[in-house]
Amino acid sequence: xxxxxxxxxxxxxxxxxxxxxxxxxxxxxxxxxxxxxxxxxxxxxxxxxxxxxxxxxxxxxxxxxxxxxxxxxxxxxxxxxxxxxxxxxxxxxxxxxxxxxxxxxxxxxxxxxxxxxxxxxxxxxxxxxxxxxxxxxxxxxxxxxxxxxxxxxxxxxxxxxxxxxxxxxxxxxxxxxxxxxxxxxxxxxxxxxxxxxxxxxxxxxxxxxxxxxxxxxxxxxxxxxxxxxxxxxxxxxxxxxxxxxxxxxxxxxxxxxxxxxxx
Numbered sequence: 001x002x003x004x005x006x007x008x009x010x011x012x013x014x015x016x017x018x019x020x021x022x023x024x025x026x027x028x029x030x031x032x033x034x035x036x037x038x039x040x041x042x043x044x045x046x047x048x049x050x051x052x053x054x055x056x057x058x059x060x061x062x063x064x065x066x067x068x069x070x071x072x073x074x075x076x077x078x079x080x081x082x083x084x085x086x087x088x089x090x091x092x093x094x095x096x097x098x099x100x101x102x103x104x105x106x107x108x109x110x111x112x113x114x115x116x117x118x119x120x121x122x123x124x125x126x127x128x129x130x131x132x133x134x135x136x137x138x139x140x141x142x143x144x145x146x147x148x149x150x151x152x153x154x155x156x157x158x159x160x161x162x163x164x165x166x167x168x169x170x171x172x173x174x175x176x177x178x179x180x181x182x183x184x185x186x187x188x189x190x191x192x193x194x195x196x197x198x199x200x201x202x203x204x205x206x207x208x209x210x211x212x213x214x215x216x217x218x219x220x221x222x223x224x225x226x227x228x229x230x231x232x233x234x235x236x237x238x239x240x241x242x243x244x245x246x247x248x249x250x251x252x253x254x255x256x257x258x259x260x261x262x263x
Contacts, residue, residue, distance in 0.1 A: 006024060006030060007030060007033055007034040007036075007037060008034065008037050008040065009021060009024040010024060010026070010027070010030045010031055010034040011031075011034035011035070011037040011038060011040075011041050012037075012041060012044075013026065014026075014031055014034075015038065015041045015077065015080060016041060016044075016045065016076050016077050016078070016080075017075065017076060017077070017078045018044075018076065032183060033187070035159055035162060035183050035187045035191070036159065036183075036186065036187035036188070036189070036190030036191045036194075037190065037191075037194065038155040038156070038158065038159055038191060039152040039153070039155045039156045039159070039191050039192075039194040039195040040152070040194040041155065042148075042151035042152040042153075042154065042155035042156075042195075043148045043149075043151060043152040043194060043197075043198050045073055045076050045077060045151045046073075046144070046146075046147035046148035046149070046150065046151035046152065046198070047144060047147070047148050048072055048073070048076050049069040049070070049072050049073045049076075049147045049151070050069065050140065050143060050144025050145075050146075050147045050148065051144065052065070052068050052069040052071075052072035053065045053066055053068065053069035053140065053143065053144070053147075054140045054144070055068075056068035056069065057138070057140070062130075062133060062138055063130060066126060066129055066130060066133070067126070069147070070122065070125065070126065073151075080242065081241075081242040081243075081245040081246050082118060082121075082122075082242070082246065083239075083242060084238060084239040084240070084241060084242015084243055084245075084246075085114075085117060085118060085121060085239075085242050085243045085245075085246040085247075086110050086114030086115070086117060086118045087104075087105045087107075087110075087114060087239040087242075087243075088105065088117075088239050088240060088242070088243035089113040089114045089116070089117030089118070089243075090104050090105065090107075090110065090111040090112075090113045090114040091104040091105035091239070092228075092232065093111075093112075093113030093114075093117075094111060094113060098232060098233050098234065101232060101233055102168070102169070102233060102237075105237060105239050121246055121247075121250060124250055125249070125250060125253065128250065128253035128254055128257055129143075129146075129147075129253060131257050132146060132253065132256060132257055132260070135257070135260045135261070136206065136260070141205055142202070142205050142206045145198060145201055145202040145205050145206070146202060146206075146253075146256065148198040148201075148202075149198040149199045149201075149202040149214075149252070150249050150252040150253060150256075151249065152194060152195045152197075152198050152199070153195050153198075153199060153214075153215060153218060153248065153252055154218060154244075154245045154246070154248035154249035154252060155191075155195070155245055156191050156192065156194075156195040157218060157219070157222040157244050157245065157248045158241040158244050158245055159183065159187060159188065159191040160188070160222070161222065161226055161236055161240075161241060161244060162183045162236075162241070163183050163184075163187070163188055164226075165226055165229075165230060165235050165236050166230075166234065166235035166236075167235055167236065167237070168229070168233045168234050168235035168236055168237050168240075169237055199211060199212070199214075199215070206260075208259065208260070208263065210259065210263070211259075213255065213259055214252050214255040214256045214259060215252075215255075216255070217251045217252075217254065217255045218247075218248035218249075218251045218252050218255070221244075221247050221248060221251050222244050222247075222248055225240070225243065225244055225247065226244075
């Protein structure tokens with residue numbers, strides 16, 4: 001149990017800005033073993049976002065609360081995944097060779113493709129979540145469960161990518177490299193457990209029997225992006241994982257919007 005708590009706090013320390021006990025020391029081998037806790041971290045981020053949305057709605061309006069919840073999500077993670085998404089937009093939008101794509105993604109500056117991509121994905125999140133709120137008559141129990149499920153499931157997708165695909169960068173070029181080693185079946189099982197629990201709860205509180213349908217499109221998008229990344233750069237990078245998380249989260253909301261529209 002002590003070892004598992006250490007792994008959880010290691011994941012919390014790396015993937016969020018939430019303070020952890022000082023006794024938790026960073027070890028590369030712990031980070032790779034902690035990958036299975038990524039969906040649990042997502043669930044926590046979703047809960048923080050949901051509570052912020054509720055608070056903002058009580059103090060102001062529901063749309064303002066929604067914007068505050070999105071800001072809370074970004075602050076909680078330090079824009080960890082959003083940064084990766086923007087870098088991927090810049091890299092694959094402006095690079096035509098593997099070396100050029102990798103060079104652009106490594107650049108800390110955000111270009112036109114990254115700016116447009118990030119604004120687009122954030123706008124789409126807002127519109128989809130606003131639509132979901134209207135569909136469920138602003139039931140914040142359901143909306144919080146939705147955020148927890150989306151954040152958890154979208155973070156399970158990178159776990160599968162790490163497990164099945166090669167890391168594209170060589171040597172010690174990236175701090176994310178430590179999270180790409182020794183990810184085995186235990187991490188997959190742990191990740192699936194923490195991704196399925198909020199999904200089942202969402203199906204229960206929203207009385208949606210076919211909630212699993214929302215997982216199909218994110219999985220398809222993840223598979224397509226993984227093939228695309230492997231074709232161009234021979235695998236994935238930490239930025240690619242961030243892009244997969246963001247697109248999976250958005251497509252989860254899109255799938256849920258369509259599902260609730262027709263049932």
